[in-house]
Amino acid sequence: NAGVTQTPKFQVLKTGQSMTLQCAQDMNHNSMYWYRQDPGMGLRLIYYSASEGTTDKGEVPNGYNVSRLNKREFSLRLESAAPSQTSVYFCASSDMGQRKRAQHFGDGTRLSIL
Amino acid sequence: EDQVTQSPEALRLQEGESSSLNCSYTVSGLRGLFWYRQDPGKGPEFLFTLYSAGEEKEKERLKATLTKKESFLHITAPKPEDSATYLCAVTPSDYKLSFGAGTTVTVRA
Numbered sequence: 036n037a038g039v040t041q042t043p044k045f046q047v048l049k050t051g052q053s054m055t056l057q058c059a060q061d062m063n064h065n066s067m068y069w070y071r072q073d074p075g076m077g078l079r080l081i082y083y084s085a086s087e088g089t090t091d092k093g094e095v096p097n098g099y100n101v102s103r104l105n106k107r108e109f110s111l112r113l114e115s116a117a118p119s120q121t122s123v124y125f126c127a128s129s130d131m132g133q134r135k136r137a138q139h140f141g142d143g144t145r146l147s148i149l
Numbered sequence: 150e151d152q153v154t155q156s157p158e159a160l161r162l163q164e165g166e167s168s169s170l171n172c173s174y175t176v177s178g179l180r181g182l183f184w185y186r187q188d189p190g191k192g193p194e195f196l197f198t199l200y201s202a203g204e205e206k207e208k209e210r211l212k213a214t215l216t217k218k219e220s221f222l223h224i225t226a227p228k229p230e231d232s233a234t235y236l237c238a239v240t241p242s243d244y245k246l247s248f249g250a251g252t253t254v255t256v257r258a
Contacts, residue, residue: 137183138183142191
């Protein structure tokens with residue numbers, strides 16, 4: 036049972052390059068999320084998708100775009116990467132918002148921008 | 150603005166030495182408090198959800214409790230495999246989690 040799968044696991048970019056981070060879940064969850072994790076700051080929500088066909092901004096959306104491709108897949112795009120976007124990115128999914136279900140996380144994409 | 154503060158930042162324990170981690174929060178309308186465990190190089194793994202003051206949940210050597218302003222994660226007689234970063238998060242709405250920075254626990258044999 037794979038759960039939440041993120042690709043790639045590691046990536047190094049140059050400033051100004053673009054990139055799409057992929058996420059897929061096989062738990063038939065309605066809601067999906069993208070977070071970034073930086074040392075000493077905890078996880079911060081970038082964007083979320085409450086259900087297929089909808090997306091909303093989180094706490095730190097600037098510099099990112101998302102696409103909910105279908106119920107299983109939710110991608111995060113950096114159009115013009117900046118060094119401040121160096122971070123570990125986590126995708127998560129949940130059912131029924133968070134009222135009854137916890138969020139399940141992938142193992143992250145470690146992104147360095149030079 | 151929602152705030153979650155975890156203390157201490159790091160905790161070093163001897164195997165068998167019980168201790169507690171603290172998570173204090175301010176949130177407008179708490180809909181749930183979550184505890185996660187995170188191992189190095191991995192994503193957070195769900196442990197507990199608490200919904201109302203006075204609620205307690207247990208899993209193996211871990212016990213989580215909740216008051217109106219804070220939550221505690223008690224680790225009883227820890228083993229080296231309990232070494233991890235423990236994250237606390239609150240949810241003020243259906244789709245947003247606000248995380249604390251975590252407490253890194255190291256248990257020495």
